Amino acid sequence: MPHHRRRLVLTFDAFGTLFTPREPIGQSYADAARRHGLSGFTNDQIASTFRDAFKQKQNKAPNYGKQVGMGPPQWWSNVIHATFSPFNPSSILPPKLVSDLLHRFGSSEGYRLYEDVAPMFEELRRAKQLCAVEAAAPELTIGVITNSDDRVPSVLSSLGLEVSPRRYGLMVDSLDTHSDMEDDIDFVVMSYDVGDEKPSRDVFDAAKQLVRFNWGNPEQKDRFIHIGDDLEKDFEGAERAGWESVLLDRDGIHKVHGSQKSRALSVIRNLRELIPYLRIDQQGG
Known part of the structure; x- marks a missing residue:
């Protein structure tokens, strides 16, 4: 049987997490x-x-x-x-x-990136490159899961991020001419395409389905972490779907209780706080 490296799948909410109205x-x-x-x-x-x-x-x-x-x-x-x-x-x-x-x-x-977004994606690009050459590191896949219509990929692209054409509902069999190393965002899952909205488990399951379809790793070897600014839709929705979850609380208004995963962050004030956490994972910890 072929050996599959563990995959670390990081997904982000879009509106209120990555970008906001100008x-x-x-x-x-x-x-x-x-x-x-x-x-x-x-x-x-x-x-x-x-x-x-x-x-x-x-x-x-x-x-x-x-x-x-x-x-x-x-x-x-x-x-x-x-x-x-x-x-x-x-x-x-x-x-x-x-x-x-x-x-x-x-x-x-109409929109701008939050100030912490571009530095985080710069670090994610470096992490993805390192993961590609380090045998002990997990493969890194970055996605967006959003309660939105189909404009989100174009918004993200216009804000300077490289967005893959992969999205739920468009199961492309081959992207031979497309390199994942070129992308900041490897896939997008939008509620309009799924037919349901976060916090429904169906939305998070759609992301797993998309990852399995495009990268083929057995699900049990993959680690899924979702980051978003909404306590119910992002943090609690992801946890109920069996994911690790991180609440982005830029204004410091939330307190999160309950079960926490080993080494998982629960609440962060700035997306840069993910960077040292990612470095641990890069080393296969």
């Missing part, structure tokens, strides 16, 4: 609307109506419309219309407002 959502939406000739509202009012619209549409058409057969562009268009409807009696928005907002929040125009 400006408050209310400000971005309100400024865009003003550029298209709408008025009669404050940034705070738009922030409030956006929150209400987002919650209403998620309740009516969960998972960005997936559960009712709706595509994300139409779902977001409905959110945008509902956000401005209290200030727009005609219910007719300027023709390009929706497309402008969809474009903005599908790229670096």
Whole structure:
């Protein structure tokens, strides 16, 4: 039987963990609307109506419309219309407002990386290279697991990260011309593709399925660790799925209790705190 090296699979949440809006959502939406000739509202009012619209549409058409057969562009268009409807009696928005907002929040125009993200990925690149040549080290695979529609890979790419075309729901049999060493992120799992959202175990199981399909290691030899900023969706969801989990708590508001895995971090304030932890794993500890 062929010998399989242990694989260390690190996955990250996206929004709130790797990137965040460049400006408050209310400000971005309100400024865009003003550029298209709408008025009669404050940034705070738009922030409030956006929150209400987002919650209403998620309740009516969960998972960005997936559960009712709706595509994300139409779902977001409905959110945008509902956000401005209290200030727009005609219910007719300027023709390009929706497309402008969809474009903005599908790229670096609307988002920025947190300051600790780029240094962490620089270290992960070095770790991946070391793991590739050190026989005693586990193979390192980096993924993203996010409650999102299909714009996340393009957002991450526009923010300067190298993102593999691998994603759940697109089982590519061969990537012969593609080198994993070129990637910061080896795969992406989005809730829209899975059909369910974190903290559902199905989302984490989808990531394991994707890893097995693309890299073929027996599951029992792999170690899965998920890092995210949401206590319920990321930390507790991953633990219930049998993963190790790390809560990213940049503001220091959470206290985590319960079972902790050997040597596993439970709460970190900065993604750089993962770096010494990774160095232990590189040495096969």
